[in-house]
Amino acid sequence: MENPSFGMFIAVFEEMFGPVLFWLMVAVAAVVTVLYLYVLIRDRAVSWRKFLLAQLSMPVGAVAAVVFLWWVTSSGLGDVGGPIDVITLLGVAVLGAVGMAILVYTAQSLVRGQMDDDG
Amino acid sequence: MSADKIMASRRAFLGAMATGGAAAALPMAGPAEAQQVSTNASIVILGAGAAGAALANRLSERLDGATITIIDPRQEHFYQPGYTLIAAGLKPASYSVSTTAEWLPSGVRWIAEGAANIDPETQVVTTDGGETVDYDYLILATGLELHYEGIAGMSRDLIGQNGIGSVYAGPEEAAATWREMDRFTETGGRALFTRPATEMKCAGAPLKYTFLTDHYLREKGTRGRSEVIYAAHSSSLFSVPIVHEKVRMLYDDRGFDTVYNHVMTAIDPGAKVATFDTPDGPVEIDFDFTNVIPPMRAPAVIRESGLAWEDRWVGQGWAEVDPYSLRHRRYPNVFAAGDVAGVPKGKTAASAKWQVPVVEDQLVAQIAGDTTDHTYNGYTSCPLITRVGRAMLVEFDYNNTLTPSFPGIIAPLEELWVSWLIKEVALKPTYYAMVRGRA
Numbered sequence: 326m327e328n329p330s331f332g333m334f335i336a337v338f339e340e341m342f343g344p345v346l347f348w349l350m351v352a353v354a355a356v357v358t359v360l361y362l363y364v365l366i367r368d369r370a371v372s373w374r375k376f377l378l379a380q381l382s383m384p385v386g387a388v389a390a391v392v393f394l395w396w397v398t399s400s401g402l403g404d405v406g407g408p409i410d411v412i413t414l415l416g417v418a419v420l421g422a423v424g425m426a427i428l429v430y431t432a433q434s435l436v437r438g439q440m441d442d443d444g
Numbered sequence: 445m446s447a448d449k450i451m452a453s454r455r456a457f458l459g460a461m462a463t464g465g466a467a468a469a470l471p472m473a474g475p476a477e478a479q480q481v482s483t484n485a486s487i488v489i490l491g492a493g494a495a496g497a498a499l500a501n502r503l504s505e506r507l508d509g510a511t512i513t514i515i516d517p518r519q520e521h522f523y524q525p526g527y528t529l530i531a532a533g534l535k536p537a538s539y540s541v542s543t544t545a546e547w548l549p550s551g552v553r554w555i556a557e558g559a560a561n562i563d564p565e566t567q568v569v570t571t572d573g574g575e576t577v578d579y580d581y582l583i584l585a586t587g588l589e590l591h592y593e594g595i596a597g598m599s600r601d602l603i604g605q606n607g608i609g610s611v612y613a614g615p616e617e618a619a620a621t622w623r624e625m626d627r628f629t630e631t632g633g634r635a636l637f638t639r640p641a642t643e644m645k646c647a648g649a650p651l652k653y654t655f656l657t658d659h660y661l662r663e664k665g666t667r668g669r670s671e672v673i674y675a676a677h678s679s680s681l682f683s684v685p686i687v688h689e690k691v692r693m694l695y696d697d698r699g700f701d702t703v704y705n706h707v708m709t710a711i712d713p714g715a716k717v718a719t720f721d722t723p724d725g726p727v728e729i730d731f732d733f734t735n736v737i738p739p740m741r742a743p744a745v746i747r748e749s750g751l752a753w754e755d756r757w758v759g760q761g762w763a764e765v766d767p768y769s770l771r772h773r774r775y776p777n778v779f780a781a782g783d784v785a786g787v788p789k790g791k792t793a794a795s796a797k798w799q800v801p802v803v804e805d806q807l808v809a810q811i812a813g814d815t816t817d818h819t820y821n822g823y824t825s826c827p828l829i830t831r832v833g834r835a836m837l838v839e840f841d842y843n844n845t846l847t848p849s850f851p852g853i854i855a856p857l858e859e860l861w862v863s864w865l866i867k868e869v870a871l872k873p874t875y876y877a878m879v880r881g882r883a
Contacts, residue, residue, distance in 0.1 A: 336882035340873035398868040399534050400861060404833030409854055410861040 361427050364434035372434065379430040386425020387418035481812045482508045488569055488579035490559050490745075492516035494524075494879055495782030495796040496585035497547040501881030502804045504549045507811070512551070513577055515569065517558045519544055521879075525793050525871055527611050528649060530618035531735075532656045532832060533626055534868075537615040547879045559586070562749035564775045581807060584751065584763045584780040586743045588645065588791070594739035596710035596719075606713045607733040611653055612645065624733060625657055632666030633732030634673065636718060640739040641677040641707045642760055645783060645791045648826035648838065650674075651681065651691055653735050658698050659831040672699070673729065675706035675720060683789070684844045687828075690857045694830060711736065740791075742784050751778060753786045762786030767842065768819035770803050776810070779803045787822065788842060794825035797878045823847060827867040835863040 339347050365371070394417055395401050405411060487503060489496045492514050500514050526540035548554055557571040562582070569577045590612055592598050603610045604620030607628060611618050628635065635657050639650040654674050661667040674681070674695065681695070681702070682688040695702055706727065710719040717730045740760070746752055747761030751772060754764075763780035764773050767787040772778035781799045783791045790799065802820045809816040822842030829835045837854055839847045848856045854863060877883035 333877065333883045336877040336880070337870070337873045340876040340880075341870070394865075398833075398865055400833035400864060400868075404831075404861040404864065406834050406860045407855065407858050413862045413865070 357428055357431060360435065361431045364431055368434065375430050375433045375437075378433060379426040382425050382429040383422035386428075387422040389425070390417050390421025480506060480508045481808055483510050483811050485580040485811055486511045486578060487513070487581045487583065487807075488577055489514040489583045489585055490516075490562075490569065491585035491587055491782070491784070492518070492544045492548060492554065493521070493585065493587050493782060494793050494875065495800055496583070497521070497544070497879045498796070498800045498881050499583055499585065499781060499803060500552045501547070501549050501879070502800065503807070504551045505881060506804060506808050510811075511553070513553045513555060513579075514548065515555045515557065515559050515571060515577070516544060517556055517572075519556065521547055522615060523872055523875060524612075524645070525867075525875065527615065527618040528652050528656070528829060529868070530615060531609065531611040531621040531625065531653065532829075533622045533660075534832070537619040539872075540615040540618075542876075547876075549881075559745045562745060562751065564749065564751055564772075564778060567777070580777060581811070582775075582778045583803060583807070584746060584778065584784050585782045586746060586784045588740050588783040589743045590738045591642075591741050592736075592738040594640075595708055595736065597713065598711050598736060598738065602711075602713050603736075607716055607731060608711070608713055608736060609734065610736045610738070611649060612737060621735065625660065625735075628733035629657065629660040629664050629666060631732075632661060632668075632670035634671045634730065635661075636673050636675065636729055636731035636734040638675045638706070638708045638718070638720075638734070639677050639737050642739045642741060643757060643762065643791065644737065644740045646826060647683060648828045650735065650737055652829040654700065655694075655698070655830045656832065657733070657735075658700070667699075671701060673701045673703065673731075675708070675729065676702060676704045677707045679704045684838070684840045684846075686844075686846065686857070687838055687840070690836070691828075694859075708736070746784055751775065757786060767822065769806050770799055770820055771806055779807060787820075789822045789840075790820075790824050792824050792826065793875055793878075794839075795823060797875075797883075798823040800878070825849075827863055827871070829864065829867065830859045833864055834859040834861055835867050836860070837863040837866065 342350065391414055487510055489500055496514060496516065500512060503510065504512055521542045521544045523540040526535060529535040530537055530539055555571055555575065557573040557575065559569055560572040561570040567579050569579060592600050600613055602608050603613055603617045604624055607624055609621030609624045611621050637650055637654040654672060658667065658672055661670050680688045681691045706720040706722050708718050709721045716732065717728050718734060720727045720729065741747065742752060742761035742763065746763060751763050752761040763784050763786050765771060765780045765785055765787065766773055770779050770781060770785060781803045782796045785799065799820050802818055805816045805818040825839040827835045828838050836857055836859055838856055839849060841847050846856050848854065854860065874883060
């Protein structure tokens with residue numbers, strides 16, 4: 326009975342964001358992921374120029390994710406108290422960085438199309 | 445590593461990953477997912493707070509054909525763990541307010557009246573509107589009564605004036621307490637913190653509010669001309685010895701003046717003086733700001749029902765239940781969950797969350813003519829805030845044993861940002877999922 330089920334985590338997230346916002350966020354994440362896969366399949370190659378810009382955007386995504394979390398929780402760098410705090414923040418930064426990179430890469434591919442860059 | 449430990453660490457990892465640690469302070473207790481039991485039993489739940497509403501949801505899922513009646517006059521549901529954040533100026537009063545109606549399942553009858561009388565012999569509850577409700581099984585989940593009048597000179601309407609705050613009284617009073625604390629920390633002075641000698645909700649809350657007031661004094665540059673006094677009711681700051689020691693060290697570090705064996709008996713709001721009962725006789729301490737925590741006791745309907753302990757917690761009237769099964773010791777068709785349960789620990793939302801599935805399983809087994817070994821071990825959790833941005837995730841059981849949800853990952857006695865994150869972000873949704881019977 327005490328082992329958490331997947332349904333329980335869904336329930337907690339639904340309460341956290343409200344069911345509408347939560348499933349909207351899931352949908353947005355899913356759409357961006359599908360679009361990313363779509364442009365990869367469409368182009369049948371990774372565009373390294375787009376990937377460069379996506380990589381350059383990663384620190385922005387990392388910092389934005391951490392700062393956003395600090396902002397919503399009324400806390401900041403000075404509150405880091407132990408290793409698990411650093412690990413959690415690094416994890417948040419990685420998620421922000423990867424999310425931003427995928428978003429930037431996908432957006433470029435959709436806006437610029439497949440032909441205009443790789444030379 | 446034993447199988448149990450592997451399970452525990454996998455659970456901890458899943459918890460940390462999936463909810464940012466939501467599980468820790470209100471650990472997952474499992475939804476009502478077992479097989480339905482058919483019955484025509486009449487079940488009455490007194491109180492539609494965290495424990496009562498969660499049980500209404502779970503039992504209506506588990507029982508097919510039962511008549512479930514829940515009796516509670518209050519239209520609003522209060523998320524009480526949020527009071528500390530309201531009183532720290534971080535959340536508005538509305539943060540803790542929802543409605544009772546939105547948490548109750550459709551198949552349950554809600555009588556929006558108070559319970560005036562319980563007769564456990566004839567198995568009848570009478571409401572204060574005069575309605576009588578027969579029951580086969582009764583669940584006491586009334587919560588407790590804040591007995592402000594137990595302190596001479598104190599009353600609820602003093603909160604928010606003359607430097608008097610009281611975080612416990614409700615969302616509006618928590619916000620009023622913040623206004624007084626905010627005003628006090630602008631100028632500094634003497635801050636006085638206490639706790640009552642009775643059993644109480646979340647015994648960490650008085651400690652947290654001392655830390656939070658200190659935080660704002662420092663932030664505003666007024667700590668240097670201020671005194672922070674903590675008057676403990678006994679010879680310890682916290683009932684769990686290892687937590688007491690840690691808090692004592694933190695209090696020394698923060699420069700608090702701690703006095704022990706001081707129980708507030710009177711307050712003079714005009715003169716701003718509090719009187720304490722001590723082993724050396726009455727002692728007066730004046731204050732510029734104080735967080736009054738009243739004595740606490742069971743509501744009158746429980747105290748006078750014949751269902752309360754007579755030889756323990758005398759005068760407080762907690763329901764006389766077995767600490768493990770939460771079944772009444774003299775009336776086996778009566779259970780208690782939440783604050784009103786007369787058990788040595790566990791007047792927190794986290795305890796309610798752990799108690800509710802036990803009452804559910806014990807009751808359903810009893811209805812089915814069966815038994816269960818599902819029991820409550822006294823689990824309580826307290827995200828002990830030590831400043832804005834940090835907390836210690838203290839969890840323990842009846843034996844004063846620390847029971848960390850994330851052993852080796854989140855240290856229970858360290859001031860951590862991640863524990864603060866759990867309190868700030870994950871606790872409330874976990875609580876509401878629990879009230880719905882889903883977590």
